[in-house]
Amino acid sequence: MSQTSSAIPAPIPSATREFGLTRRQRSRFKAKLPVIVLFLPPSLVLFTLLVIMPMGEAAWYSFYNWNGYSLPTQWVGWRNYEVLFSNGAFRQGLINNGLIILVSVVVQVPLALWLANMVTRHIKGALLFRLIFFLPYVLADVAAGLIWRFVYDGDFGLIAGLFNAFGADAPFLLASRETAMPAILAVITWKYFGFHMMLFIAGLQAIDKSVLEAADIDGATGAQKFMRVTLPLLAPTVKLSLFFALVGSLQFFDMIMPLTGGGPSNSTQTMVTFLYTFGVMRMQVGFGSAVGVVLFIICVTIAFTYKRAVMRND
Amino acid sequence: MRLFGNRPSRRAASFALGVAAALASVSGASAQTVIKWLHLEANPVNLAVWEEIVAEYEAEHPEIDVQMQFLENEAFKARLPTLLQGNDPPSMFYTWGGGVLLEQSRTGAIRPITEAINANDGEWAKTVSPASIQAMTFNDEVWAAPFQHGVIAFYYNKAMFEEAGVDGEAIDTWDDFLAAVSALKEAGITPIAGGGGEKWPIHFYWSYLAMREAGYDGFQAAKAGEGDGFAGEAFVRASQHMADLGALEPFQEGFLNANWGEAQAAFADGRAAILLGFEGNGSVASQARNGSDGVGQPQENIGRFPFPVIDGAPGLVTDVIGGINGWVVTTAAPPETEEFLKFLTSPDNQRREAAVRATIPTAPAAQDGVSDPIVVMAAEQLAGATWHQNFLDQDLGPNVGRIVNDMSVDLAAGFISPEDAVQQIQDAYSMENM
Numbered sequence: 001m002s003q004t005s006s007a008i009p010a011p012i013p014s015a016t017r018e019f020g021l022t023r024r025q026r027s028r029f030k031a032k033l034p035v036i037v038l039f040l041p042p043s044l045v046l047f048t049l050l051v052i053m054p055m056g057e058a059a060w061y062s063f064y065n066w067n068g069y070s071l072p073t074q075w076v077g078w079r080n081y082e083v084l085f086s087n088g089a090f091r092q093g094l095i096n097n098g099l100i101i102l103v104s105v106v107v108q109v110p111l112a113l114w115l116a117n118m119v120t121r122h123i124k125g126a127l128l129f130r131l132i133f134f135l136p137y138v139l140a141d142v143a144a145g146l147i148w149r150f151v152y153d154g155d156f157g158l159i160a161g162l163f164n165a166f167g168a169d170a171p172f173l174l175a176s177r178e179t180a181m182p183a184i185l186a187v188i189t190w191k192y193f194g195f196h197m198m199l200f201i202a203g204l205q206a207i208d209k210s211v212l213e214a215a216d217i218d219g220a221t222g223a224q225k226f227m228r229v230t231l232p233l234l235a236p237t238v239k240l241s242l243f244f245a246l247v248g249s250l251q252f253f254d255m256i257m258p259l260t261g262g263g264p265s266n267s268t269q270t271m272v273t274f275l276y277t278f279g280v281m282r283m284q285v286g287f288g289s290a291v292g293v294v295l296f297i298i299c300v301t302i303a304f305t306y307k308r309a310v311m312r313n314d
Numbered sequence: 315m316r317l318f319g320n321r322p323s324r325r326a327a328s329f330a331l332g333v334a335a336a337l338a339s340v341s342g343a344s345a346q347t348v349i350k351w352l353h354l355e356a357n358p359v360n361l362a363v364w365e366e367i368v369a370e371y372e373a374e375h376p377e378i379d380v381q382m383q384f385l386e387n388e389a390f391k392a393r394l395p396t397l398l399q400g401n402d403p404p405s406m407f408y409t410w411g412g413g414v415l416l417e418q419s420r421t422g423a424i425r426p427i428t429e430a431i432n433a434n435d436g437e438w439a440k441t442v443s444p445a446s447i448q449a450m451t452f453n454d455e456v457w458a459a460p461f462q463h464g465v466i467a468f469y470y471n472k473a474m475f476e477e478a479g480v481d482g483e484a485i486d487t488w489d490d491f492l493a494a495v496s497a498l499k500e501a502g503i504t505p506i507a508g509g510g511g512e513k514w515p516i517h518f519y520w521s522y523l524a525m526r527e528a529g530y531d532g533f534q535a536a537k538a539g540e541g542d543g544f545a546g547e548a549f550v551r552a553s554q555h556m557a558d559l560g561a562l563e564p565f566q567e568g569f570l571n572a573n574w575g576e577a578q579a580a581f582a583d584g585r586a587a588i589l590l591g592f593e594g595n596g597s598v599a600s601q602a603r604n605g606s607d608g609v610g611q612p613q614e615n616i617g618r619f620p621f622p623v624i625d626g627a628p629g630l631v632t633d634v635i636g637g638i639n640g641w642v643v644t645t646a647a648p649p650e651t652e653e654f655l656k657f658l659t660s661p662d663n664q665r666r667e668a669a670v671r672a673t674i675p676t677a678p679a680a681q682d683g684v685s686d687p688i689v690v691m692a693a694e695q696l697a698g699a700t701w702h703q704n705f706l707d708q709d710l711g712p713n714v715g716r717i718v719n720d721m722s723v724d725l726a727a728g729f730i731s732p733e734d735a736v737q738q739i740q741d742a743y744s745m746e747n748m
Binding site: 266 | 391395396398414418420421422423569570571711716727
């Protein structure tokens with residue numbers, strides 16, 4: 001079929017079509033091919049090697065009783081998972097992870113929001129306060145854990161000094177099953193609220209001043225401005241902040257090890273500390289892999305559910 | 315004229331590479347054999363002895379370069395599997411023997427020193443006590459070169475005992491001990507310094523109680539899986555004794571979070587009267603290192619007594635728990651490693667080590683190197699031991715061992731019943747040996 005000279009090009013006969021593309025699309029694709037070939041494999045390879053493969057291997061190891069040396073040989077099927085779910089320390093870990101999430105959502109984020117609101121105003125020393133509030137986040141987790149371990153020491157720590165100043169005996173917060181986890185939750189709040197505050201500061205600064213001025217003109221009070229104008233406009237940032245808090249809480253490990261190592265009688269275990277103390281330290285790598293797989297499933301489920309339910313339009 | 319024509323970059327680069335490679339291979343030919351020595355010693359005084367020994371060896375053998383690497387105790391235990399299978403494994407590392415060493419011997423990552431230790435008609439083997447070689451022997455192969463062993467016993471603060479009216483020399487039975495603890499409590503003194511945070515210091519109590527209640531035969535039977543194993547009557551009774559002790563609340567405040575350093579400090583500072591500790595704990599050096607004031611308890615104020623017996627139970631007062639430590643050689647180590655090891659664990663060097671480290675050498679000829687009088691007491695107790703049991707958290711393997719640790723602390727804190735505790739230990743043990 002010959003091409004006419006009309007403005008609309010005649011369709012290419014199907015025998016000469018490749019991938020259902022027009023000739024123009026094909027040539028564009030061919031021009032971009034080097035870019036695709038050059039840039040896609042590195043990240044694909046890295047992602048496969050460092051993320052997909054270890055996950056697959058962990059799933060495979062979880063069906064073995066393996067001490068970590070050479071290759072696994074002793075197949076045990078679902079036994080690791082059975083032992084895992086009947087283990088009291090793991091259940092305590094799940095509970096503790098839930099507690100951390102709860103504290104992050106109920107205490108940390110509102111606190112960060114409140115402080116962000118205050119330090120974005122043009123008051124004296126606002127910049128200094130931003131720095132001070134962000135400083136705990138900059139500290140390495142393990143260093144923070146060691147510092148707070150000393151603070152909580154009932155003989156020599158800051159707590160001891162405080163109580164002794166009032167003539168009372170200091171409690172050993174980290175040595176008691178009831179107070180260890182709350183003590184750790186306090187440290188977590190101290191450590192991470194600065195990060196969320198920074199996110200909110202950025203979000204608040206992105207709010208158009210004219211909207212707030214309009215609310216002022218309409219006679220809105222401070223609280224009304226916050227609830228009706230600021231917060232809705234800040235909603236994407238809050239959702240993002242909560243997402244970070246959620247994912248971070250599920251993987252919490254670094255600060256717990258120096259503070260309590262899993263706590264008096266496993267009362268401060270989280271899923272990852274459980275994985276480490278019961279899997280790696282006991283040369284039960286197959287069992288640890290099972291914990292890893294369960295942790296992965298939980299994380300992925302929560303992350304995807306959150307994304308779909310809360311961050312649908314972001 | 316340009317040497318490499320008009321394309322200088324490529325040819326010049328390849329020429330330079332070639333020269334570099336040639337140079338590297340030349341220097342490689344005269345490179346030293348490197349022996350990587352992985353240890354846990356944090357104390358610079360103790361380290362100095364080893365560094366001297368290394369310097370002497372390197373002076374005599376210029377082709378050998380011994381590199382010392384340090385890892386802290388728990389970090390070492392956790393990292394070892396990765397290290398041994400990585401690209402840069404150590405040539406030799408520290409071991410507590412027991413089930414952990416046995417597991418390592420099955421992995422192919424370490425090699426036995428049987429040939430080296432028996433070479434020249436047993437020249438090396440004869441310098442070391444047979445019992446300690448036996449402790450490192452599995453399936454007729456010797457897997458580590460022993461260099462020190464120890465014994466766990468009670469140390470007490472004489473002044474505090476006097477204050478409470480307790481006679482440290484008269485504690486022979488477990489009931490005597492409980493009575494002493496009660497008397498101390500009544501006098502307002504913290505009876506025991508415990509390291510419940512790290513757990514293994516508390517498992518000494520349970521281990522001794524188990525050994526006393528079961529006796530040597532009962533214990534071996536449990537390990538062989540006979541009867542109820544570790545859930546048997548004797549172990550339930552031992553756990554009950556542990557719970558009884560815990561019920562008296564004898565430990566210092568916050569002991570559930572205290573690590574071994576803090577427990578030792580509590581004793582050295584005079585904040586607690588009793589410490590169930592290692593052979594070196596009563597030495598001047600140890601007290602100085604652990605005391606907040608840099609001095610600790612003076613020698614005249616420290617008393618020592620062995621773990622008491624239990625009335626009616628088969629365990630003897632001469633049955634002891636203690637470590638046997640040695641150096642393991644990895645499969646990737648250069649062949650010169652065994653020679654260096656032989657030098658390191660020779661009686662002369664063990665004598666030098668013992669004098670500084672307040673440890674008990676495994677070479678009988680080096681016993682005179684033990685200078686500290688309290689350590690001498692420990693050495694004498696060890697020499698007269700009828701049964702030298704390795705630490706249970708090493709002997710029973712890494713998994714069951716840690717469960718014993720967990721259960722010991724839970725029993726002492728009253729978090730678990732004796733029956734449940736022994737059942738957990740037995741469950742884990744039988745699963746391991748399925």
